[in-house]
Amino acid sequence: MQDLEQDILAQVQDALQGQQALAIQGNNTKTFYGNPCQAQPLQISGHNGILHYEPAELVMTARAGTPLKTIKECLQEHGQMLGFEPPGFGDEATLGGTIACNLSGPRRPYAGAARDFVLGCRIINGHGQVMRFGGEVMKNVAGYDVSRLMAGAMGTLGVLLDISIRVIPRPQQEFTIRKEVDSTKALQAIARWSQKPMPISAACHDGDQLYFRLSGNELALKTAHNKMGGEPLDNDAQLWERLREQSHAFFDGNKPLWRLSVPANTPMLALDGKTFLDWGGAQRWLVSDIGADRIRKMIDKVGGHATLYRNGPQDIEAFQPLPAAMLQVQQRLKQSFDPQRLFNPGRLYKDL
């Protein structure tokens, strides 16, 4: 637990004067994510600690460098958790990095994404000013929603100092049912059950089997199981953890890994390679050697976007290129926070 705010601020101000770009770093568990960024490192991980946690208010505020692990353990003690079930991609993952990347796990379609849980933050913008937006209350519409904007900005709009997030109670029980069906049938089953008030908290398909995770009280889960059928899966927490952390065998090897974000009911796409469906079909992992252009064209047609997640050539944009008009708006927005392109230049898009 230490407060390095003044130190970080001084480094930002020096960089501003020396016109030296900064690469914001937590514990480097997500260096692979996004475009590479060559700049002077700005270490945040030392700036850590939980500042405020009020279980009955469902709110926690922590410094950006606080390890996710610390946060999860603290919440667990009070029967609560992070609703967006974030992947860490390593034990040392920090809250700041997680929010900056807007990373969410299998619970995402049913509980919300990281951005949905952000209530407030303090940042340093590209003028070297410390600013606070949002707060620790659930409802707050004073001023533009800058704190949510930070989620997914990959640090390109400012340095996150501390973040307030909404937390949720842990479900009483969870278990997973499994059915052997092909992916097309799996998507149909997910669509069917998602229209009903069922206690579903995750749905994935590994190529052979469809899995539904159910969360709630014992009786509710029993009733849901009776309605939905399928075999209970032993040791099911492991499946969701491996999927979330990409330690599942599917992710082995060093071929390019793509994340396809598409409308959930998009039919299976004719793309060579192997696919794992998560988020009830809305997030699809693709391991494939196909060219980026072909993948992106096809995904664009179905109204989605493709991220080159791991093992790709460095010269390709990690995130799906934006239409010209949209890129322009985003550039202007970047400029409004960081006109000198001080923070993480190029990490989100080469032109940002």
Added chain:
Amino acid sequence: MQNSTDKKPLIQKLSRILDADSILHEQEDLRPYECDGLSAYRKLPLLVVLPSTVEQVQAIVRLCHARQIPVIARGAGTGLSGGALPREDAVVLSLAKLNHIIDIDQEQRQATVQPGVRNLAISEAVAPFGLYYAPDPSSQIACTIGGNVAENSGGVHCLKYGLTVHNISRLKIVTIDGELLTIGSHALDSPGYDLLALMTGSEGMLGIIVEITVKLLPIPERAQVIMAAFDDVEQAGNAVGHIIAEGIIPAGLEMMDNPAIRAAEDFVHAGYPTDAAAILLCELDGTNEEVSEQVMHVRALLKNSHASTIKTAENEEERQKLWKGRKAAFPAVGRIAPDYYCMDGTIPRSKLAWVLKRIAELSAEYQLAVANVFHAGDGNLHPLILYDANKAGELEQTEALGGKILELCIEAGGTITGEHGVGIEKIDQMCIQFDANELQQFHAIKNAFDPIGLLNPGKAVPTLHRCAEFGAMHVHNGQLAHPELERF
């Protein structure tokens, strides 16, 4: 700057875009648009236009852009912060005629609608599929979904199901240069900055929202409501904390204080105990099994929290009746006083008792009665100040008391607005909640979308100049020095 003498050429240009019925310029036709739900502020606009297609919206915005005429978007005009308040030199762009449901995608659980569609009309249209749109502002029969997005509106059910920002996935907006921009997607996220979050709650300052895709939820198997009465407000506040700390997230958790209870009971006979200091309404929804268990659990918690009466609705009719009192609370208060002024601060729930006590003290000091209606689950407080606009000086006193209450919310660690927006009403309190750098950052964001400041100018974010003036005036008992002057 325009004035009424050069309306004619503008009307002529507009009539190439719209039919004559869709351009209002006579005083009597403009009158209905002179204010929104905050009727204390009124101003006639230059013109009102009512486009029926997105192309028309684009053409109107292009025309106004070229002539540097401010554009103020308007949905149903139910806003409570003066967000849609006109200006003499501005065109009011009503989205009321863009009121079609474009598509309902049952499988994906989403609906794509035009901005003028009423909030409740969405849930009604998708009910046959067993689905509904969760955010339910009390104004839902009248307010538009476009207005909801512009204000990031909440409702009774947002503790469990989130605000507007959590329940939309794609927007189409017309930018100030008349371009159509798609923000978000029908997938669960989109690349680049989260403009969907930025647009939500932007009060018509960044673009005109012309299409919205909302997320739909399956109608829960069962919903049950419990009413509990308390002899002490603090006990009621603590009960809320106890329920949530036990891991229960009610679908709705509302609180009313004694003046609000009495007004509501007089009006709709919901069956509230009129001698209680406060009542809680706790709605639980979910699967049958879950609701059964939670009802028992919550009843026990309420008992342990010293509730004097606990009543569970026996059937749907009783449930509706219990809610009716809460939903009619504003009009009910409207019956006991000639006018009322609705505030909208959010506070950390743990500060509730302290804040209510301070409000009571301020109420005595200003000699104006206050009834409190409270989205207790998420700390969003609606103090209703009762006053009489016909009594000289009483509106000014009311506004001064309102300002004090907002400052109290900031002091308690909360915010000046939970769901009604800043508009023109709370613009001075923005100077207290945010410092100069933060306000400058807001202006910089606005500038990225609308460099000449034509979209709803003068709302939501105060100029530093205005704050400086407000700060100076602040010393004089919070009374505005020359209220007739516009402040920029």
